[in-house]
Amino acid sequence: MKKFAVIALTEGGAQTARCLQEQLATQGFKVEVILPQRLAREREIYYRKGDFNSTMHRLFREYNCVVCIMATGIVVRALTGVVVDKTVDPAVIVMDEKARHVISMLSGHVGGANEWTRLIARLMEAEPVITTATDTEKVQALDVLTKKVNGWYPNFKENTKKINRRLAEGKAVELFIEPYLEKYVEQFNGFTLIRDIESHRGGTPLVIVSDHTGFAKNADIIHVVPQLNVLGVGCRKDVPIAMMQTAFTEFCQQHQLLWQSIVKVASIDVKKHEAAIQYLAKTLNADLEFYTAKELQKVSQKYPESAFVLKTVGVGNVACAAADYASGEQNVTQRYANHEITMALSRLHEI
Incomplete structure (x- = not known):
């Protein structure tokens, strides 16, 4: 089960945090609210004065998603030194106290921040703010597609950057996916679907999503192996x-x-x-x-x-x-x- 931490600084933020906790619990998520000691109710988790940064570091290491009800600048400064890499960092989301805006701040794709930002915005009747290029251009990102099949592909950073840039710019990227795997993905916006490898156009990047062997290997091809x-x-x-x-x-x-x-x-x-x-x-x-x-x-x-x-x-x-x-x-x-x-x-x- 994915673990959510919701941390706030003020009384208004605490009220919003408790409301979000209730809403996320209805979706089956384990949610813990973390508040300053002066605001915490009985049995709620709290941090003492002067322990905010160390608490943020602990949440960053221990939770799948950290929702921060506070100013974005506070979050940026608090996480300095603990951010590692998008392949391992948790999702970090920022909300204002009135729950008017929900911002996907860190690990939008791999960590799930974009997906959870949309969910939280829907639950709280707020406006989601997502700035990753593939999302703003409404195309499917390679790393998001791969996550949906619990997949793996080589040279993750290099290939992700190359393919997602092409997709965001509207350039051709072909996709071959085994028919029995399509139900896990459903949305292929931006990709050009091909039904057989023989129709692949040389020089155009091709993403293959398959648990089978026997595909040619060349610089144009990225083989995503679904782990399911x-x-x-x-x-x-x-x-x-x-x-x-x-x-x-x-x-x-x-x-x-x-x-x-x-x-x-x-x-x-x-x-x-x-x-x-x-x-x-x-x-x-x-x-x-x-x-x-x-x-x-x-x-x-x-x-x-x-x-x-x-x-x-x-x-x-x-x-x-x-x-x-x-x-x-x-x-x-x-x-x-x-x-x-x-x-x-x-x-x-x-x-």
């Missing part, structure tokens, strides 16, 4: 790590799958101590989740079941059911079975 695949895994007891490596390589080759697209590995809880599964998740830098047989039974009947597996672990299949249950979606691959290992893939229902 869930790998279900089953195996016999004490399967060697080398065998797991071989099976995973075969699975990826079979489906032309980019390993970087896997965000989660899932299996049944009786396999939680299997070194090969632990190794695979760690190598992929993916989350690792285990489920009980009772949980997996809720989806296992969608897939072919084995009487032996049912008798052994209490559910008729492991890989297919684990991928389905962990993602909230049915498998998008056939069940792989080799080297005493099974694998199946699903994509996250939502990001």
